[in-house]
Amino acid sequence: MSEEGKPKIIEECKAKFEKRIQKATTAEDIEKLRIKYLGRKGEIRSLFGHIQEIPPEKRGEFGSHINELKTYMEQKIQSVSDQLENFSLDATTEKPYCDLTLPGVPFVMGHQHPISQIIDDLLDIFRSMNFDVVSGYEIEDTFHNFDALNIHQWHPSRNPQDTFYVDPEHILRTQTSAVQIRAMENGTLPLRIVSMGRCYRRDASDATHYPVFHQIEGLVIDKNVNFCDLSGILTEMMTGVFGTRVEVRFLPSYFPFVEPGAETFISCPFCGGKGCNVCGKAGEIELGGSGMVHPQVLRNVNIDPSIYRGFAFGWGIERIAMMKYQIDDIRLFYDNNIDFLEQF
Amino acid sequence: MIISYGYLQDILKKECPSVEELTKKFPEIGFEVENIFLPENNTVFTVKVIEKTDIPSTEHLLHATISDGVQTHQIVTSWKELRVGGVYLWAPPGTTIGGITLTSKDFQNVQSEGMLLSYVEVSLDNTVVSNQERLGPMELPPDTPIGKNFFDLFWLSFPTFDLKIPYNRPDCYSMEGLLREVTAAFDIHFPATDRRSIHHIYPPFKEVQIKRSVRNISFKGLKVLDSERCPIYLGALLGDVKIDASPFEIRRRLMAFRVRPVNNVVDCANIIMFYYQQPLHTFDLDRLMGHHIEVRTPLAPESFDALDGKTYTLTENDLVIADEVRPIAIAGVMGSSDSEIMDSTKNIFLECAYFQPKTISRTSARLHLVSDASSRYARGVDYGQLEDVMKITVNLMSSVCGGTIAGEFFTHRTTIQPPPDIDLSLQEFSDVTGIDISKFQASSILKKLEIPFENTLRDGLRIHPPSFRVDLHESVDIIEELLRFTGYHNIQPSKPMYQVEYKPEKPWIKMNRLIRQQMGALGFFEAMTDSFAKDEEVALLYPSDTPGLVQVENPLRKDQSYLTPNRILALLDIAKKNISKKNTNLRLYEIGNHYLQGENLYLDWLITGDTQCQTWCHEPRTMDFYFAKGIKENSVLMRYHIPFTTKPSENHNVFDPCQALDVIVEDSTIGTYGAVHPKLLQYFGIHQPVFFSCMQLNPIMKYLVRHGHYRPISAAQDVLRDIAFLVDRDIPAGQLVKTIQETAGYCIKKTIIFDLYQGKNIDTTKKSIAIRMMFNFGQNKTSEEIQEIMDDIVQSLHNVYNIEIRE
Ligand SMILES: [Zn+2]
Secondary structure, eight states: OOTTSOOHHHHHHHHHHHHHHHHOOSHHHHHHHHHHHHSTTSHHHHHHHGGGGSOHHHHHHHHHHHHHHHHHHHHHHHHHHHHHHHHHHHHOOOOOOOOTTSOOOOOOOOOOOHHHHHHHHHHHHHHHTTOEEEOOOSEEEHHHHTGGGTOOTTOGGGSTTTSOEEETTEEEOSSTHHHHHHHHHHOOSSEEEEEEEEEEOOOOOSSSOOSEEEEEEEEEEESSOOHHHHHHHHHHHHHHHHTSOOOEEEEEOOBTTEEEEEEEEEEOTTTTTSOOTTTTTSSEEEEEEEEEEOHHHHHHTTOOTTTOEEEEEEEEHHHHHHHHHTOOOTTHHHHOOHHHHTTO | OEEEHHHHHHHHGGGOOOHHHHHHHHHHTTOEEEEEEOOOOOOOEEEEEEEEEEOTTOSSOEEEEEEOSSOEEEEEEOOTTOOTTOEEEEEOTTOEETTEEOOEEEETTEEEESEEOOTTTTTOOGGGSOHHHHHSOOEEOTTSOSSSBHHHHTTTTSOEEEEEOOTTOGGGSSHHHHHHHHHHHTTOOOOHHHHTOGGGTOTTOOGGGOEEEOOOOSOOEEEESOTTTOSEEEEEEEESOOOOOOOHHHHHHHHHHTOOOOOHHHHHHHHHHHHHOOOEEEEEGGGSOSSEEEEEOOSSSEEEEBTTSOEEEEOTTSOEEEOSSSEEEETTTEEBTTSSOOTTOOOEEEEEEEOOHHHHHHHHHHHTOOOHHHHHHHHOOOGGGHHHHHHHHHHHHHHHHOOEEEEEEEEEEOOOOOOOOEEEEHHHHHHHHSSOOOHHHHHHHHHHTTOOEEOOSSSEEEEOOOTTOTTOOSHHHHHHHHHHHHOGGGOOOOOOOOOOOOOOOOHHHHHHHHHHHHHHHTTOEEOOOOSEEOHHHHHHHSOTTOTTBOBOSSOSSTTOOEEOSOTHHHHHHHHHHHHHTTOOSEEEEEEEEEEBSSEEEEEEEEEESBSSOOBTTBOOOBOOHHHHHHHHIIIIIHHTTOOOEEEEOOOTTTEEEEEEEEEEETTEEEEEEEEEOHHHHHHHTOOSOEEEEEEESGGGHHHHTOOOOOOOOOSSOOEEEEEEEEEETTSOHHHHHHHHHHHHGGGEEEEEEEEEEOSTTSOTTEEEEEEEEEEOOSSOOOHHHHHHHHHHHHHHHHHHHOOEEOO
16 A cells, blocks of 8 residues: 555556656557556456455455546546647648538628617717706697797697697697796706707608608707807717718798797708719708797796896708718618618 | 899999808808799790781781891781780790790791790790780880890799798898898998988989979878777878889889789889888779778777788787778788779878887788788888888889879878997807907907997997897897897807716606517507597597697698507507508507606507518417416516506407406506407407506606615525415406415515416316415525425415315
């Protein structure tokens, strides 16, 4: 018996195995080694033959030493054989033919409608500028859609030729401003909000008109805001949408709910103002109305215009999308042809 | 508003800015240039017919001698209506008309040199020619200079601007108002007295020509019965007018404003309106009944035959001008056909009034009747200039139409409260605009715009809004004026000020975002549809007495009056269109409102066709109910751990009765999914199965934003066991699974039904079902312990369903 308590005969067997396996260089060598030690008539088996020579009280221990050695040899042979195999895979040149140009399984990934992608972009932009997003109903009462916005009772835009009526007091909203009016009624000041959503105008559909469209409107009410701040916000917003720095320009225009009111333009993001097909050689693109909130609108929602001022803007999202993707027919958005939707 | 550059130049002479300068300046001061009509650069001449003779051998040709003032020419023409002494348009040989170059032609030994032209041949719009001229040659007033190029003479060789006038600037619905803006913008000294001179509308005017008569006509006067709606009404009588075509100077101004000539009286009234903004109306005095004109509200519903040939019903909200018997005009909107000026008219009653803008806009909107007059009255005309305009008008008419002014004007006038003064501080200007202005700058802009003010405030000005500026009510209105003339280009972007405050994403936005992401990952494309539904299609799904259907009063198409109660209608329509384009495998979704008992936000989706197209390594699999069920349950519902149950749906109009389930969350049905009813598919012409799901989003919103708790992961091994058995075929698989789960309790992780068989070798009342179970006990168990649980499961299944285990 050795000092470690392992029988000498087992130690010797292990030592010889170590020497031999170091010399093994081929799969054949390994296989011979496996048969010699682990085979039916192998060394391990013959070690068990010695068990009669051991006193009965030590036979259990002897057996477990042999099993330990067996496990060790199995693992060693396996690992050396794995190494040899890897080596030989690298070395051989013959492989089964695999046509890597065959297409993979055509998983279909869907995605959002181009309009809702632009909406998401806008949501990101306005969240980054710390705006709240507000929503509302599409069936709106005439007070919130018109009266509160300083659109008097006989203004042409209230005409049933231009606006869908559900009943004399309710319409399909023509803008999301109604949502902002509600926010002003309910909200605490100051206010920085955007609203987006489906709006309706009674336009027969053609390449540039559709009875349904999406609008984004922004509103800031605070003690100390001015027209230049509006310009700043719009510059950041449109730079975000087109991913290239644009300049905002205003021309005077009339909207009942803003004063001073403006028609808003950006320098063409495609040509930088030189003139191209997208901007119709104008070098700039018209986006829609904006301006300083009319004091009467503030009074309509019980905000004191001598303390608070505001600015607002409201543009069609389809128009932005048409510019961004150079789409020339608004109806494509609502045809939902897969060949169209796939492209975005 | 149409502004002819030639006319503008005629007024401003050398001071007139160039076309390019105006094109740039108009939008900068708030007048969008909607269109620029380019000039005609052809040359055709004004000529007078001196003589005409029929050509005997022909039935319809005649021979005319024309003079261009220097020479005479011979032409052959078929226009029998040619008048000797009349002035016409002549294109000499060599002129190209409509792509054809004219030559001298020989008609039966008569040389025809060139031709006389109709309005079409000189490319005139048919709205600027008289009814006669529409059918025959273009006939110009007899005093038109001859031998001149027509296009130069009538200012048509210049561009014409079509300007969009802001709704709140009725003063600029006039040449005079725009002249004020243009001269202010270009710093041209052109005082109001010059601008308003009658010579700009009728250069030959001479004061001495005016004839006045004191002759008393039987007409007695004016009764204004509603002073609120008609605060000011001026009337004048003109006797012995001679109705004729207008002279040259009036005709070319009509052409400049793009107005159709009618007769000299009406033309004069129109010119005055386009130049001075004030609408006028003329009545044939001899066709009025009684001796008074009344301005009153209609007596109950009163019917009225208007000039446009239509009959309108007037109500107590309107205002009429009436004689003692019947209305002769809808005040401020349109006159009647039986009081209008005719060729035989001798004496006229002239109206120059101020009507309450609200009344006119209400009537005009209600009757869908918009006239040049109503669009001005509705916005508010300048009541301060009525007497002035009345004087100019009678002078003009007397000069042009030869009448005599009979007696004094009839006047009804109530005091119109002048608008209150506006105090503007320069600080407020910079507070609102973000740019500074000096008192000097502000004063000089207001002076140019003829807005009176006092320099009595320390930091600002006190403004007295003039009667022609109905848009000036408070300080921002003045701020806009100052900004308009200092220039909007001075607005430069400031760096946005960020509020440092965390604002969480709104739950509904988050929900929208998460759902859209999931649907995309599941291979769905997002659709967007309008919200209207065809009446016929709605009727397929809902009986017309269904409560809560929402209808639009004024749909674009009569047969499409509903707001969609279910977006399946639109989605099926899209599916059909895509299928017809060979896109037969579809997964589409939309987030939008269903309109039934108000508006409710839904997630709707539709699938049809194969789950994937066939490829070299894939057999296609047709989508079926269970595919739909997998999408439905595994996406939003299970992804967000929303506790739900299902039950067979009763919605048999939309869904196949055998293959549809309602989804129930918190005891209410929030949606339904399943196979679309074959009849509905047939209606849409779709010949492949379609599966549809609709689900309300508001009830599930709270689940999407909830933060779940972490459940510790067991260190013990998962254990798989399969079980296969025969059971009565009517016993639902769901119940079997439920029993297994109840028996095994917490330790069962998953059950998969991996085989289901009915048919050969099995009793026809039975089915064979094989279920794989995955357990995790939280600790390792021996095979004997596991076997005990399996035995329990088998025992339960046996007790409840009398199953027969298969080996
Ligand atoms: Zn461009």
